[in-house]
């Protein structure tokens with residue numbers, strides 16, 4: 283290349299998930315050039331998080347779960363250094379975007395935007411932003427201490443279904459409206475000195491923009507505040523949540539919006555091009571949808587900290603116990619999502635309990651050493667109160683469906699856990715009228731999608747082939763793809779699938795279902811239903827229906 287030729291364009295994506303901040307640089311062909319991450323617990327031990335969060339237990343109350351906002355800011359300082367050490371040349375970045383764990387809220391103190399606008403490139407971000415937040419912590423998606431506020435929100439519009447018709451979801455404790463209502467009601471000083479409330483995604487975006495970033499439609503759908511048809515905040519729900527909320531949220535924008543150019547701080551400190559576009563950040567699940575390039579008939583399974591199931595929806599649909607978000611790639615369409623708190627962290631706990639090595643390899647070998655159907659043994663593990671059903675505890679059953687104290691062996695326990703996790707998901711899909719026959723393949727992503735044995739259980743329980751992307755971090759890739767697509771939206775069309783999403787890169791078939799899987803697992807779904815019914819009456823009949 284001669285010195286007069288312009289450098290090839292590159293695109294930067296971030297994903298601020300529960301346990302880590304990841305960053306990736308791609309080129310115009312969507313090839314990964316550099317990738318790095320910062321693990322909160324181990325790289326930033328001074329914030330004393332466990333699995334990325336802080337849990338406060340108060341007797342007689344549900345635990346409060348939050349994350350230190352400055353930890354995320356410091357992680358950003360670190361990831362940029364790490365990417366630079368990997369060889370990233372930020373002057374080549376034409377556009378950047380990002381994603382983040384959904385629903386969490388950040389409270390910027392009065393005057394914080396002035397700090398964002400006048401950052402000194404000679405200093406770390408976290409030093410300059412230490413006093414920028416009205417609350418040092420942000421409530422996150424694992425928090426469910428807001429039951430009373432969720433109930434009030436539903437009552438304000440006539441019930442859960444009415445709320446779901448407006449916002450795509452009934453009131454969930456982890457959703458932003460209930461979290462904000464709690465802050466406004468019991469931490470009044472914090473609320474009153476807040477000039478802006480960001481989602482975790484728009485908070486991260488604000489740091490790059492050097493001013494407050496708008497909330498995008500897709501992540502905004504996880505707040506119980508956005509009317510997902512009109513794409514405006516619902517005045518009725520704003521009113522029911524907290525006073526003066528509209529001004530604190532700013533107007534929502536389409537997910538592909540270019541919100542401006544990168545702040546001078548990053549130009550001077552890290553050598554970014556001053557014309558680098560900053561594209562609205564979105565939620566990690568919407569971003570995964572963009573990174574996985576889903577097609578009609580695909581079911582996505584994300585095995586991150588949470589387990590989530592999601593799919594592209596052409597039209598808005600009522601998903602009881604699930605959620606419907608505005609689609610991040612096409613704002614006239616939607617995506618459906620079911621989220622489970624008891625995903626990777628429960629698998630990790632049982633791995634540590636049941637393996638000598640405490641390693642995933644041994645966990646996988648033990649899982650493989652047991653037969654499909656596990657001799658009829660089944661386990662339902664809810665370390666945290668689950669989202670889809672308000673149930674907590676460990677429930678173990680023998681071949682006859684009787685409750686037992688413990689399983690005979692570690693391998694039986696491991697299979698009981700993994701089969702139970704995915705049978706329950708199949709049961710919930712069937713209850714939503716989404717039978718296994720309605721999707722032709724499963725695309726898996728997230729940390730646990732590198733475990734072939736877990737994926738085999740998924741293929742068998744759902745009787746569908748399982749594919750993974752070469753890069754398991756689809757939310758992260760989706761962020762970089764969205765940066766690229768928004769940059770080139772007007773420049774070039776690019777190859778697209780029929781949904782308008784870019785064509786998938788490096789999608790590999792990793793597992794096919796065992797030929798008799800359907801005969802084995804269909805009756806087990808019914809057993810699982812019966813076992814859930816045996817558990818739920820102790821909590822309340824309404825919840826079991």
Ligand SMILES: Nc1ncnc2c1ncn2[C@@H]1O[C@H](COP(=O)(O)OP(=O)(O)O)[C@@H](O)[C@H]1O
Pocket residue numbers: 299300301302585586587588626627629630642727728729730731732733736
């Ligand atoms: N080989 C593996 N088998 C099963 N689970 C794994 C494996 N490697 C990592 N994990 C799980 O992946 C989780 C992290 O996934 P990741 O998608 O990075 O999470 P998040 O994006 O929520 O921070 C960990 O909690 C861990 O339990």
Ligand SMILES: O=C(CO)[C@@H](O)[C@H](O)COP(=O)(O)O
Pocket residue numbers: 299300301382383384385423456504565566567586587588589590619621
């Ligand atoms: O609450 C939800 C989705 O509704 C979670 O999926 C969060 O978005 C956290 O994501 P991970 O950190 O597990 O990827």
